[in-house]
Amino acid sequence: MxxxxxxxxxxxxxxxxxxxxxxxxxxxxxxxxxxxxxxxxxxxxxxxxxxxxxxxxxxKVRVEPVDRARLNLASLTASLEQFASNWLTVISSETSIALNRVAVSHAGSGKDDLGAIVLENGRFEMGRRLKPVLEAGRDAGLLVFDDTEETFRIFFGLVARDVQIRLLLGDRLKLTAAAIARDSAQATQQFLALHGAQNRPANNGH
Amino acid sequence: MxxxxxxxxxxxxxxxxxxxxxxxxxxxxxxxxxxxxxxxxxxxxxxxxxxxxxxxxxxKVRVEPVDRARLNLASLTASLEQFASNWLTVISSETSIALNRVAVSHAGSGKDDLGAIVLENGRFEMGRRLKPVLEAGRDAGLLVFDDTEETFRIFFGLVARDVQIRLLLGDRLKLTAAAIARDSAQATQQFLALHGAQNRPANNGH
DNA sequence: CTTGAACCGTACCGTACGTTACGGTTCGGC
DNA sequence: GCCGAACCGTAACGTACGGTACGGTTCAAG
Structure with a gap:
């Protein structure tokens, strides 16, 4: 290349x-x-x-990994918020929207594997990236959950909600930096309410 | 016609x-x-x-509205679970996937308003349909929230998570009836943990 | 039975675009 | 300076498909 x-x-x-x-x-x-x-x-x-x-x-998308050392509630919260903020920023970018659109189109008639590529570098890569953070949080006694994959999907849902499908379908959804910061913080707090150790040690809805 | x-x-x-x-x-x-x-x-x-x-x-998609009468925690939970189950069933159907794919494609180059139509009859229609239930739950003292729209989006995120984008991108995601029932119940319990009146009356992450 | 509207099947047209071909130009190696 | 490889710009080809035209058929109205 x-x-x-x-x-x-x-x-x-x-x-x-x-x-x-x-x-x-x-x-x-x-x-x-x-x-x-x-x-x-x-x-x-x-x-x-x-x-x-x-x-x-x-x-071209490269993100620094999160360090597992000296993990406390504050640093875990910051990591989650930063992750959510990054993710929202990416999926609301013009580039991501365009790429996802063409990948979705091509996923229909399987001439190539654009859908699989986008999936692998988008959703699945995000999972691989956050899972160590979640498990470090659990090891540190800050989070309570069984299945890492399922737990990531919950965080994913709390962060993304309807944003991606609305953007892909052409909804004029303005995600300002302030809105992203607010939504990321909110999603993180909700996630901690569901899976934080101090709140509800054994009630995760399973 | x-x-x-x-x-x-x-x-x-x-x-x-x-x-x-x-x-x-x-x-x-x-x-x-x-x-x-x-x-x-x-x-x-x-x-x-x-x-x-x-x-x-x-x-062709017609769903019976939810009755607001005699609302208690059990009936509210049942309504939410049923709503979630219906929604998951719809978005995982071949028809919905195909329609969303073509709508996403066309939303790119704005020749028509397929994206807007799908958005209006999908995501936004779901909002209009569930909001009365949420507000009835609040009126009955079962739910605590401020903004109905934002609250619906949270429920939406808990229910859908990464399902729709994965399906649109061609991921082979098998949603069995059992899985849908389990996920719907889980999402409902998580939603109630965040916005149920009995759990945490004034901590919604705002 | 006649008539005409609606519709079926198919042939046809125009065009856009993927793909190929080719002459001309640049440039590094000797 | 000479050569060949790589590349640019453009013209040309083939095809697929959106859109149109037209003859033939059905069928209901009168």
């Missing part, structure tokens, strides 16, 4: 945000100032280009 | 589930045993057909 190829994928990405799945190979070539022949040489066909574009965007 | 037209839309609906947004007018005409000329006469163009199909499906 040369720098030039990355430039081309960046152009494709911008075009994907602007045009959605209606982007044409001609438009990508023009935007990237490259020839269509090169596009086909590098990426095989249109699906290959889209797949490479999605992977390229995924590779 | 004659019966014949409804038959045509049913054919289009089945084809939409099978083929997704890749369905062609020719395929619809063949499946419905009608001529393309009739399709264009009745529905104007392809977008008109899709819009009519989505509206037709929406018009």
């Amino acid at each position: 040369t720098a030039r190829q990355q430039d081309v994928l960046d152009a494709a990405l911008r075009l994907l945000v602007e045009e959605g799945d209606a982007l044409t190979m001609t438009a990508v070539a023009r935007r990237a100032s490259c020839s269509k022949e090169t596009l086909y040489k590098w990426f095989g066909d249109r699906d290959g280009l889209l797949t490479a574009t999605v992977r390229w965007q995924a590779s | 004659t019966a014949r037209q409804q038959d045509v839309l049913d054919a289009a609906l089945r084809l939409l589930v099978e083929e997704g947004d890749a369905l062609t007018m020719t395929a619809v005409a063949r499946r419905a045993s009608c001529s393309k000329e009739t399709l264009y006469k009745w529905f104007g163009d392809r977008d008109g057909l899709l819009t009519a199909t989505v509206r037709w499906q929406a018009s």
